[in-house]
Amino acid sequence: MIIGRCFMPVRPGSRYDRCMRGQDPWTSPDPLGEALHFLRMSGAFYCRSELSEPWGLGMPRMQNCLWFHVVTSGRCLLDVEGAPPRYLVPGEFALVPHGLGHTLSSDPEAGETAPIVYDLPHDYISDRYAVIRHGGDGSATTLVCGAVRLDHPSAVQLIRSLPPLIVVESAPAPNLSWMHSTLGLVADEARTLRPGGEAVITRLSDILVIQALRYWIEHDPAAQSGWLGALQDPGVGPALAMVHRDPDKPWTVASLAAKVAMSRSAFSARFTSLVGESPMKYLARWRMQSALDELSSGNVSVAEVTRRSGYQSEAAFSRAFKKAIGVSPGSVRKRVETSLLP
Numbered sequence: 001m002i003i004g005r006c007f008m009p010v011r012p013g014s015r016y017d018r019c020m021r022g023q024d025p026w027t028s029p030d031p032l033g034e035a036l037h038f039l040r041m042s043g044a045f046y047c048r049s050e051l052s053e054p055w056g057l058g059m060p061r062m063q064n065c066l067w068f069h070v071v072t073s074g075r076c077l078l079d080v081e082g083a084p085p086r087y088l089v090p091g092e093f094a095l096v097p098h099g100l101g102h103t104l105s106s107d108p109e110a111g112e113t114a115p116i117v118y119d120l121p122h123d124y125i126s127d128r129y130a131v132i133r134h135g136g137d138g139s140a141t142t143l144v145c146g147a148v149r150l151d152h153p154s155a156v157q158l159i160r161s162l163p164p165l166i167v168v169e170s171a172p173a174p175n176l177s178w179m180h181s182t183l184g185l186v187a188d189e190a191r192t193l194r195p196g197g198e199a200v201i202t203r204l205s206d207i208l209v210i211q212a213l214r215y216w217i218e219h220d221p222a223a224q225s226g227w228l229g230a231l232q233d234p235g236v237g238p239a240l241a242m243v244h245r246d247p248d249k250p251w252t253v254a255s256l257a258a259k260v261a262m263s264r265s266a267f268s269a270r271f272t273s274l275v276g277e278s279p280m281k282y283l284a285r286w287r288m289q290s291a292l293d294e295l296s297s298g299n300v301s302v303a304e305v306t307r308r309s310g311y312q313s314e315a316a317f318s319r320a321f322k323k324a325i326g327v328s329p330g331s332v333r334k335r336v337e338t339s340l341l342p
Contacts, residue, residue, distance in 0.1 A: 031241035032217070032231040035158070046129045046146040046202050047117070051076075053138030056105035056114025057145075059096075064155065065147045067096035068209055069104065072187035074141025079103045079111055082164035091183060092169055095212045097162035099147070106141065117145075129202065144186055146205050156289060157227045158213070166216045182208055230274035235260045235267065239279070247287045248308045253279050288324035291317075295332040302329045 049057065051074075059067055069078065071088045078094055079085040080102040088094055096102055105111030122130035150159070182204055189201050217223040230236045239256045242249075256279060257267035271279045291305045302314055311317035321329045 031237040031244075032228065034241055035231055035244065046144070046205065047122070047132050048130075048201075049132045049134065049141075049143040049145060051106070051133075051141045051143065052135035053106040053141075054110040055135030055141070056103060056110040056112075057120075057132075057134070058114040058116040059102050059104065059145070059147075060116055060118065061101040062099040062147050062149075064159075065099040065149050066159075066209060067099065067102070067147050068145065068205060068212070069094045069096075070144045070183060070186055070205075070208070072142045072144060074139060076104045076141055076143060077107060077111060078165075079105070079108075080165045086167065088167070090187065092167055093183060093208055093212055095166040095168075095209065096164070097159055097166065098164060099159075100164060104143065104145075106135070106138070126199075144201060144205070146202070148206065148209055161223070161226050161228045162213075162216070163220075163222065166212055168212050168215050182211070225274075227275060230271070233270070233274055235262050236271050236274050239267070239271065240275075243283055243286055247283070247290045248310060250310065251279075251283055284320070285324055288321055291321060291329065292325055292332060295329055298333075302333055305329065 051057075069076075069088065070093055071090050073090060075087050075089045077085055077087050080096055081100055085108070103111045103114045105114055117132065120132055120134055122132055124130045186201055186204050186208070189204070217228060223229070224232070231240055239260050242256065242259060243251060253268050254264050257264045260267065262270070268279060271282075275282055277285075287309050291309055294300050294305050294308075295302070302318075306314045306317040309317055311320070318329055325332075
């Protein structure tokens with residue numbers, strides 16, 4: 001390809017090539033990578049905690065959120081339901097994927113009486129970033145913590161697939177050098193919060209969350225089964241990606257099977273075995289999750305979402321939506337409209 005007076009080789013099928021051809025540059029031959037790209041993380045709360053023994057922090061349950069913790073100096077005891085308590089040290093990254101309530105403390109006794117983090121005095125640097133100072137007069141520990149909200153329907157599936165705790169350890173490894181470098185940058189910014197430091201930390205934290213998810217997917221056998229395993233399957237993975245990109249298309253088992261060059265019966269059996277439900281049931285549920293995502297944005301009406309979802313009437317769509325999501329589409333719209341009022 002010649003741009004101006006320069007020749008620029010473009011690999012066929014690359015993101016740039018797809019963009020130049022008017023195609024979606026983010027469609028990918030890697031369905032799992034595409035799912036991670038569309039997680040759409042948004043920070044709900046970040047804080048830097050300057051703590052001295054004895055101390056304890058209670059982290060509340062937050063629906064559809066991932067909690068993460070980075071120790072930049074000292075150490076802390078992390079206690080999450082469903083996982084054995086463990087001490088975290090600098091260079092490690094801990095992820096609590098299900099938004100479960102948990103405690104951080106200097107020792108087990110301090111953890112038993114840990115106050116909820118929101119009840120402690122905060123020095124707010126910005127709307128979503130605060131500094132907390134708490135504890136006694138013993139040894140010091142510094143933490144960077146955050147709750148990251150996931151807004152895309154794929155996040156619901158991903159969170160279901162994850163264990164109650166993921167820890168990327170500090171042991172040196174070539175494939176973790178990038179993560180450890182990022183942790184070093186977070187620690188450096190946390191030592192002295194310079195102008196724009198909170199923005200740097202929040203963006204680096206989002207990168208660390210993705211890196212931790214990638215690390216778990218690559219190293220834990222559990223990631224090779226269920227929905228995550230299905231995304232990596234050469235037949236079912238591309239079909240899932242097509243459903244995720246275009247949930248409103250009139251997909252059938254036969255059309256999806258044809259797209260991945262499988263027979264209808266073989267595709268349906270393989271899909272159900274890996275995903276845990278039939279292709280059409282998954283498609284119906286994904287459409288409702290996508291509809292919830294659209295309605296929550298506040299940019300479309302119930303009538304428009306009904307049309308996009310292929311329903312002939314709002315009443316039929318509302319029944320299907322409430323059965324899948326648990327609330328009516330009208331109540332979602334009303335909640336969004338109320339939140340937008342001055």
